[in-house]
Amino acid sequence: MDTQTLIYIFVGGTFALYIGIALWSRAASTKEFYVAGGGVHPVVNGMATAADWMSAASFISMAGLIAFSGYDASVYLMGWTGGYVLLALLLAPYLRKFGQFTVPDFIGTRYYSKTARVVAVICLIFISFTYIAGQMRGVGIVFSRFLDVDITLGVIIGMGIVFIYAVLGGMKGITYTQVAQYCVLIFAYMVPAFFLSFMITGTPIPQIGLGSQVNDGSGMFVLQRLDAVLTDLGFQAYTSGSKSMIDVFCITLALMVGTAGLPHVIVRFFTVPKASDARKSAGWALVFIALLYTTAPAVGAFAMLNFVDDVNETQYSEVDDWFTKWEGYGLTAFQDKNGDGVMQYRPGDAFEGAPDYSGETGPSGERALANTPNPESENEVYVDKDIMVLANPEIANLPPWVIALMAAGGLAAALSTAAGLLLVISSSVSHDLLKSTFAPGISPKQELLAARLAATAAIIVAGYLGIYPPGWVAQVVAFAFGLAAASLFPAIFMGIFSKSMNKEGAIAGMVSGLVFTFVYIAYFKLVAPAANSADNWLLGISPEGIGVIGMVINFAIAIAVSRFTASPPVEIRRLVDSIRVPRGAGDAQGH
Incomplete structure (x- = not known):
């Protein structure tokens, strides 16, 4: 059976499974739509949380970042993983004990203010749409490459699939669909990793293979071999970093606290029966997440070794099919600058306006390349970092069924997170803006209808951004973490751990942190991208890490304002005491 047929079978089979689960677990009430009835088992919820957490960024992009950035990309591993630990230990059990449906619900009730609730909804919607646009674009790219359809059609198909199990199933349908998606994506990620590790080191376990010797007779370990290969080509060593210590610290911390404030993950802890189950499901999710996150560094290293070996100093007429196939979608390219027909992979951008290795894009906002070669660079080869995981099985000439599995896994990762984000958006509109703020008299049936209509509208907007990405879509990924770190996280943290924090302080803190972070990132990413360098950054902190300063501003202003107000x-x-103090504590102390 050929590869394309297998891809159709794998992708079609998984889609049928997702739709079947959604129809079986269709939500019949607002509680089932928002929090799956609040009765999900901790292990099941942990698996669904892992799928919600590991978006296309984790599945597709992270190993690609590691492949091209090496040590510098470790901030993503540390930040995203540390953020989950922070969320699991510091916030999740308390939020579950509070017993509300959404993050704005918590903020609005804790700070006894409709204004605080609306500010939280604005932050949440902006963060969620930033993420979901990237997810839908990822769906379109995977479809276009593996199913040989136009990117626009790919996005539309993805919209249809998400519509069925997000709009009809709500959180109940999404939860059980995400369990299936986790199984698909982790199997799709791990199987090629086992193959690659065994081929390169003779060790089938990638985590061990990364620290093993390359079986090419050189006697070098994997990272030593990578350092030697890249420095010979003129790149910096794979294991060396170019970022300053303060920037590494701030980016890592911004990713941590931003991650801990991401609403689509927090809401998963409202779906379990009790607070202790929230802690258990967080532990299980960490186990499930660790499978992929501990594998990603090995996948990135193996991918880079294979890529350089397969492409550099190779006649373009003899390059493997994977390169020319991705080239048809503008995600790889060769520009023969010296006319010898040999592909030279060197530092620098092969094309003017092409994305560089830190992920910035040209003015079009697309990943596709400009046709103008960059005369200042000797590099003749372009490859988009986001394709490395997807292309790995093809580069390594793995069996066709592994390639098909990778296609299904990439779609599962993107769709699982997209569904969670859509539900967060819809619940914020129907529950926080309508039921709790502007139309408190609506019935549960009307609220459920409003939630489904809001989810439908969100899907349409997300699909539009996936089909017609504005010039800044690829650049505002930093917004999500920066804004979450600077706005929602401090409000949630102080809401749990400070009895003296009042509504005036929380609102002033959220607005100030939000405005500062937005202005800083917008200036360097949109207004003056040419000035985006360490020489011009505040304290040497890049836009990706500025959320930490926004968070500090939020805390400082919130505390100051609360001191001078009621x-x-x-x-x-x-209420704050009841959230923090375990049940039965008063009896145990004789009170």
Whole structure:
């Protein structure tokens, strides 16, 4: 059976599974739509959380970043993984004990303010749409390459699939669909990794293979071999970094606290029966997440070795099919600058306006390349870092069924997160803006209808951004983490751990952190991208890490304002105590 037929079978089979699960678990009430009825088992919820967490960025992009950036990309591993630990230990159990449906619900109730709730909804919607545009674009790219359809049609198909199990199933349908998607994506990620590790080191376990010797007779370990190969070509060593210590610290911390404030992950802890189950499901999710995150460094290293070996100093007429296939979608390219027909892979951009290795794009906002060669660079080869994981099986000439599995896994990763984000958007509109703020008199049936209509509208907007990405889509990925770190995280943290924090302080903190971070990132990413360098950054902190300063501003202003305004009502102080103090603690102390 040929590769294309297998891809159709694998992708079609998984889509049928997702739709079947969604129809079986269709939500019949607002509680089932928002929090899956609140009765999901911790292990099941942990698996669904892992799928929600590991988006196309984790599945497709992270190993590609590691492949091309080496040590510098470690901030993503540390930040995203550390952020989940922070969320699991510091926030999740308390939020679950609070017992509300959404993050704005918590903020609005804790700070006894409709204004605070609306500010939280604005932050949440902006963060969610930033993410979901990238997910839908990823769906379109995977479809276009593996199913040989236009990117626009690929996005539309993805919209249809998400519509069925997000709009009809709600959180209940999404939860059980994400369990299936986790199984697909982790199997798709690990199987090629086993193959690659065995081929390169003779060790089938990639985590061990990364620290093993390359079986090419050189006696070098994998990282030593990579350092030697890249420095010979003129690149910096794979294991050396180019970022300053303060920037590494701030990016890592911004990713951590931003991750801990991401609403589509937080909402998963409302779906379990009790607070102790939230802690258990967080632990299980960490186990499931660790499978991919501990494998990604090995996948990135193996991918880079294979890529350089397969492409550099190769006659273009003899290059493997994977390169020319991806070239048809503008994601790889060769520009024969010296006319010898040999592909020279060197530092620098092969084309003017092409994305560089840190992920920035040209003015079009597309990944596709400009046709003008860059005369200042000797590099003749372009490859988009986001294709490395998807192309790995083809580069390594793995069996066709592995390539088909990779296609299904990439779609599962993108669709699982897209569905979670859509639900967050719809619940914020129907529950936080309508039911809790502007139309408190609507019935549960009307609220459920509003949630489904909001999810439908969100799918249409997300699909539009996937089909027609504005020039800044690829550049505003930093917005999501920076804005979450600077706006939602401090409000949630102080809402749990500070009885004295009042509504005026929380609102002033969220707005100030949001505005500062937005202006800083917008200036360097949109207004003056030419000035985006360490020489011009505040304290040497890049836009990707500036959320930390926004967070500090949020905390400082919130605390200052709360000191000069009225204290929270007594019932709010008691509410904070009830969130933090375990049940039965008073009896144990004789109270």
